Amino acid sequence: MSVPFLDLKTQHAELYPEIEKVVREAVLNAAFIGGASVNEFEKEFAAFCGTAHSVGVGSGTDALRFALTACGVKSGDEVITVPNTFIATTEAITQAGAAPVFVDIDPGTFNIDVDRIEEKITPKTKAIVPVHLYGQCADMDRILAIAKRRGLKVVEDACQAHGATYRGKMAGSMGDAAAFSFYPGKNLGACGEGGAITTSDDGVAAHSRMLRDHGQIKKYYHSIEGYNGRLDAIQAGILRVKLKRLGGWVKSRRKNAALYKDLLAGVEGISVQHEPDWAENAYHLFVIRVKGRDVLQERLSGMGVATALHYPVPLHLQDAYRHMGLRKGDFPVSEAAAEEILSLPMFPELTEEQIRYVVESIKKAL
Numbered sequence: 001m002s003v004p005f006l007d008l009k010t011q012h013a014e015l016y017p018e019i020e021k022v023v024r025e026a027v028l029n030a031a032f033i034g035g036a037s038v039n040e041f042e043k044e045f046a047a048f049c050g051t052a053h054s055v056g057v058g059s060g061t062d063a064l065r066f067a068l069t070a071c072g073v074k075s076g077d078e079v080i081t082v083p084n085t086f087i088a089t090t091e092a093i094t095q096a097g098a099a100p101v102f103v104d105i106d107p108g109t110f111n112i113d114v115d116r117i118e119e120k121i122t123p124k125t126k127a128i129v130p131v132h133l134y135g136q137c138a139d140m141d142r143i144l145a146i147a148k149r150r151g152l153k154v155v156e157d158a159c160q161a162h163g164a165t166y167r168g169k170m171a172g173s174m175g176d177a178a179a180f181s182f183y184p185g186k187n188l189g190a191c192g193e194g195g196a197i198t199t200s201d202d203g204v205a206a207h208s209r210m211l212r213d214h215g216q217i218k219k220y221y222h223s224i225e226g227y228n229g230r231l232d233a234i235q236a237g238i239l240r241v242k243l244k245r246l247g248g249w250v251k252s253r254r255k256n257a258a259l260y261k262d263l264l265a266g267v268e269g270i271s272v273q274h275e276p277d278w279a280e281n282a283y284h285l286f287v288i289r290v291k292g293r294d295v296l297q298e299r300l301s302g303m304g305v306a307t308a309l310h311y312p313v314p315l316h317l318q319d320a321y322r323h324m325g326l327r328k329g330d331f332p333v334s335e336a337a338a339e340e341i342l343s344l345p346m347f348p349e350l351t352e353e354q355i356r357y358v359v360e361s362i363k364k365a366l
């Protein structure tokens with residue numbers, strides 16, 4: 001048997017008649033930029049997340065960058081985040097003019113260690129970007145309490161967390177703003193690039209709308225300089241088709257994760273991402289932790305089980321951030337995790353047979 005890491009083909013084959021209709025209508029009506037499908041998707045996605053607004057943009061990176069700028073982050077500011085995330089989180093901070101400041105993570109949840117945030121706050125700190133890693137929300141109540149006390153903005157990086165909840169609240173609804181990615185493999189993925197900002201702040205929404213469209217309030221009237229960062233109409237139409245299924249897909253992911261956890265319980269040397277009782281993980285990724293990870297990954301590959309690493313090198317040790325002068329040992333929890341994490345196959349259509357095969361293969365490989 002072979003188990004792919006992700007299987008979008010099965011999902012797309014099932015949805016193809018609806019997707020084809022979206023593409024056909026857009027092409028025949030020559031309606032590619034803005035218009036009804038973007039507006040309707042924005043309304044539906046805001047309703048899904050429980051926010052007053054959603055603003056469709058070109059990618060999750062655009063969403064983070066525009067949200068930060070719209071929340072007032074600018075040159076000279078510092079923004080707190082984690083080193084164990086995709087580089088887009090810190091790219092967006094830098095591109096908004098600010099400097100990323102890292103805080104280490106909790107070894108069980110892999111999310112920001114809230115107890116260590118305050119020691120990194122300086123007079124320059126403007127915002128915190130908690131990353132809801134692998135689909136599980138960071139401890140938002142405690143983060144929001146610190147932000148309130150210290151006068152900081154909170155922009156959730158929800159790029160992996162569509163459909164996750166925190167104490168019953170949807171990911172993307174708790175901070176001043178949040179960023180989602182619709183990269184194809186995400187819980188809600190386009191057939192190309194896409195992203196969205198969610199917020200209930202009218203000013204942040206209006207500013208984000210300008211930033212995505214060259215700073216325009218109406219055509220050729222530019223209040224500020226912005227970007228070409230719009231969500232295109234075909235992608236919005238396809239996202240509308242998929243959004244209807246997102247709740248069901250998240251349930252399937254959670255069911256798959258529950259079976260993995262059940263079968264892996266008691267397997268010596270393996271632990272899974274801790275899910276506190278206040279979190280409902282949307283399981284964009286199912287990540288185990290194991291010593292000797294590289295050997296296990298190679299053996300699994302030999303048995304037909306595809307796996308991946310999210311992420312093999314923490315950001316403070318990447319060449320791109322050498323100028324920060326950080327080194328090995330500065331964020332030991334993130335560094336240890338990077339050496340031990342392994343993402344197993346996870347997608348809604350994964351079968352029980354496939355999950356059992358993955359776990360049997362792990363046991364054999366160990």
Ligand SMILES: Cc1ncc(COP(=O)(O)O)c(C=O)c1O
Nearest residue numbers: 059060061086088089159181183
């Ligand atoms: C945590 C995180 N932040 C930001 C992004 C950026 O999203 P995009 O690739 O749509 O720009 C991603 C996407 O992989 C991500 O996983």
